[in-house]
Structures are given as structure tokens and as C-alpha cells.
Amino acid sequence: MPRALLTALGLGAAAGVGALAWAHLETSMFTLREVTVPVLPPGQPDLRVLHISDLHLTPSQESKIAWVRSLADLQPDLVVDTGDNMAHVDVLPFLEFALAPLLEFPGAFVMGSNDYYGPSFKNPTRYLRVDARVARSVEPVPLPAAELAATMTAAGWKDLTNRRDTVMADGRRISLVGVDDPHLDRDEFPAALSGGAAPSGPAIDLHLGVTHAPYTRVLDQMHDDGSDLILAGHTHGGQLCVPFYGALVTNCDLDxxxxxxxxxWPGPRPDAPGGNGSTWMHVCAGLGTSPYAPVRFACRPEATLLTLTAR
Ligand SMILES: [Fe+2]
Structure with a gap:
């Protein structure tokens, strides 16, 4: 083999190993992203919503546990957890420790597939398929989703598993609608309140839609339901992204x-010139990965602080 070709192959292999090492390192580069959403009724003061998602926690992830606990320093008015919290059958006490400071604030949650079933090894190429569910071949291991939900609801967080609810946050009354994980086809959108009425009691300041996986059928339902803002996770932001290009896949039918x-949703942005009547949608890239694919590239693990401002 010519020396030039050997050199090229060697450099290519070294670059591949370097990229893989970086991608593994990036999984621990926890980042707080901050966005502003002009969605509150005119004249209202700001409302700060912490959006966490896709922790995929295992007992040994001490730095992630510490980072999640530190998010309480933000003193959010509301915390929303869009699921995929667990990646190990024995992780529940570690997860409860990680979430404990956040459970002191008003909150709401839905579950993802990785709250119901533990991760299993899969062909790495499945990630790049449009519908990665087709490759599920190993019998899944149940995770303690019910126990996790009990911990969260005992702290006052609202369980939005195919449910509606309301929550008070910084004196504002927020109506909530959520679904069980659409990635597992467990979503059953809650029936509208009779006659399209608002929940009884004080006036509603904001209507939030919450789902783990942002499948378009659910986004359509939440848009039609009058949500002001939809929060979702699941995509991991693409997890392996191409710099200056972005995600290759979303692991669902979202573009x-x-x-x-x-x-x-459905338009690009609700404040686009000319206005299109769309609903604001925030997709959190999440904090974790499957333990069988511990890599992220050009897509740091994140939580997001959304500052909701007056329209
Ligand atoms: Fe996930």
C-alpha cells in the first residue's frame, strides 16, 4: 500500500478516535440555556420556568446529580420535567436525591419511554433511522415509573399523564395539559373541558402543553387545544449534530x-412577520444519553431556563 495512503488512513483513524473521545467528554458538559418567550398576558411580570428533560440517570453519574441539584439556585417559579429520567433499574434513590431541591418548587411532569423501560443495547445505526422503534428486539426491563410519579406528586408536582391540571406559580394560575409518551403510542389526549370552558376558579394566565416526545399529532392537538406554550424533550437535540448544520434526526416525526x-407550531415562529397564529414550542435537548451510546457531538447536555414575558 502506498505510504501516502497509509498516512491518510492513519490520520483519518486518529481523527475518528479524537472525535469519539470528544463526543464522550461532551456528555458531561452540562449547560444552562436561557430563552425568553413573550407569551404572558400584557402587563404581567416575568415568570421563570425551568425545563429539564432526558436525564437518563445512572447511579454513578455524580457530576450530573450535583449539577441538577444546583439548578435550584435559579429559584424558578415553575419546574417542568418532560421525562426519560432513568437509565438503570436501581437509580430511583439517586434520581430522587438529584431532584429533591427542585421538588421544593411548583412543578409538573410527564413520563418518557425511559421511565417505563430500561435501556438495552441496540445496533448503533438504529439511531439514524427515521423510526428507531423498529429495531427494539430485546425484552425491555421495567423501571419504577410509578414510584417516581408518586415521589413527584407527593411533592406537589402535577402528573400530566394524559391529564389536565392547574398549578399556581408566582401568583399566576397556569392550566396544564399533558400526554403519556407518544413514542410508545401511550398518548390519549385529554377530553376538552365541557363547552370549551376554562377551569373553574381564578382566571387562567397561561395554558401549557407538556409531552415527552414531540410527535406532530400531539403538537397539533395541543395547538388546537389553545396552548400558549408547548414543552417537549425526547429528541436529545439530535445528540450527534453536524457543526453549522445541526441535528440529523429527531427520533420522531418532527422536522x-x-x-x-x-x-x-405549526409555523416556524409565532412572532414571524405577518403572524401565523402558531403556538410557541420549546424542545429541550436534555441532559443525558443511553448508557450504551454515551456520546453527544455539537449538542451539549442542557437544561433550559425560560423567562416568560408579557406579550
Ligand atoms: Fe431521552
Whole structure:
């Protein structure tokens, strides 16, 4: 083999190993992203919502546990957890320790597939398929989703598993609607309140839609339901992204350009010139990965602090 070709192959292999090492390192580069959403009724003061998602926690992830606990220093008015919290059958006490400071604030949650079933090794190429569910071949291990939900609800967080509810946050009354994980086809959108009425009691300041996976059928339902803001996780922001290009996949039927961050649904942005009546949508890239694919590239693990401002 010519020396030049050997040199090229060697450099290529070294670059591949370097990229893999970086991608593993990036999984621990926890980042707080901050966005502003002009969605509150005119004249209202700001409301700060901490959006966490896709922790995929294992007992040995001490730095992630410490970082999640430190998020309480933000003193959010509301915490929303969009699921995929667990990645190990014995992780519940570690997860409860990680979340404990956040459970002191008003909150709401939905579950993801990785709250119901433990991760299993899969062909790495499945990640790049449009519908990665087709490759599920190993019998899944149940995770303590019910126990996790009991801990959260005991702290006052609202369980939005195919449910509606309301929550008070900084004196504001927020109506909530959520679904069970659409990635597992467990979503059953809650029936509308009779006659389209608002929940009884004080006036509603904001209507939030919450889902783990942002499948378009659910986004349509939440838009039609009058949500002011939809919060979702699941995509990991693409997890392995191409710099200056972005996500390659979303692991659901959402387009890759909305794999993470603040967008609109169904239009690109609700404040687009001319206005399109769309709903604000925030997709959190999440804090974890499957323990069998501990890599992220150009897509740091994140939580997001959304500052809701008056329209
Ligand atoms: Fe996830």
C-alpha cells in the first residue's frame, strides 16, 4: 500500500478516535440555556420556568446529580420535567436525591419511554433511522415509573399523564395539559373541558402543553387545544449534530430543524412577520444519553431556563 495512503488512513483513524473521545467528554458538559418567550398576558411580570428533560440517570453519574441539584439556585417559579429520567433499574434513590431541591418548587411532569423501560443495547445505526422503534428486539426491563410519579406528586408536582391540571406559580394560575409518551403510542389526549370552558376558579394566565416526545399529532392537538406554550424533550437535540448544520434526526416525526430550542407550531415562529397564529414550542435537548451510546457531538447536555414575558 502506498505510504501516502497509509498516512491518510492513519490520520483519518486518529481523527475518528479524537472525535469519539470528544463526543464522550461532551456528555458531561452540562449547560444552562436561557430563552425568553413573550407569551404572558400584557402587563404581567416575568415568570421563570425551568425545563429539564432526558436525564437518563445512572447511579454513578455524580457530576450530573450535583449539577441538577444546583439548578435550584435559579429559584424558578415553575419546574417542568418532560421525562426519560432513568437509565438503570436501581437509580430511583439517586434520581430522587438529584431532584429533591427542585421538588421544593411548583412543578409538573410527564413520563418518557425511559421511565417505563430500561435501556438495552441496540445496533448503533438504529439511531439514524427515521423510526428507531423498529429495531427494539430485546425484552425491555421495567423501571419504577410509578414510584417516581408518586415521589413527584407527593411533592406537589402535577402528573400530566394524559391529564389536565392547574398549578399556581408566582401568583399566576397556569392550566396544564399533558400526554403519556407518544413514542410508545401511550398518548390519549385529554377530553376538552365541557363547552370549551376554562377551569373553574381564578382566571387562567397561561395554558401549557407538556409531552415527552414531540410527535406532530400531539403538537397539533395541543395547538388546537389553545396552548400558549408547548414543552417537549425526547429528541436529545439530535445528540450527534453536524457543526453549522445541526441535528440529523429527531427520533420522531418532527422536522430536524426544530430538534431543539424555541420554535413555533405549526409555523416556524409565532412572532414571524405577518403572524401565523402558531403556538410557541420549546424542545429541550436534555441532559443525558443511553448508557450504551454515551456520546453527544455539537449538542451539549442542557437544561433550559425560560423567562416568560408579557406579550
Ligand atoms: Fe431521552
Amino acid at each position: 430536524r430543524k426544530r430538534a431543539k430550542g424555541l420554535h413555533g
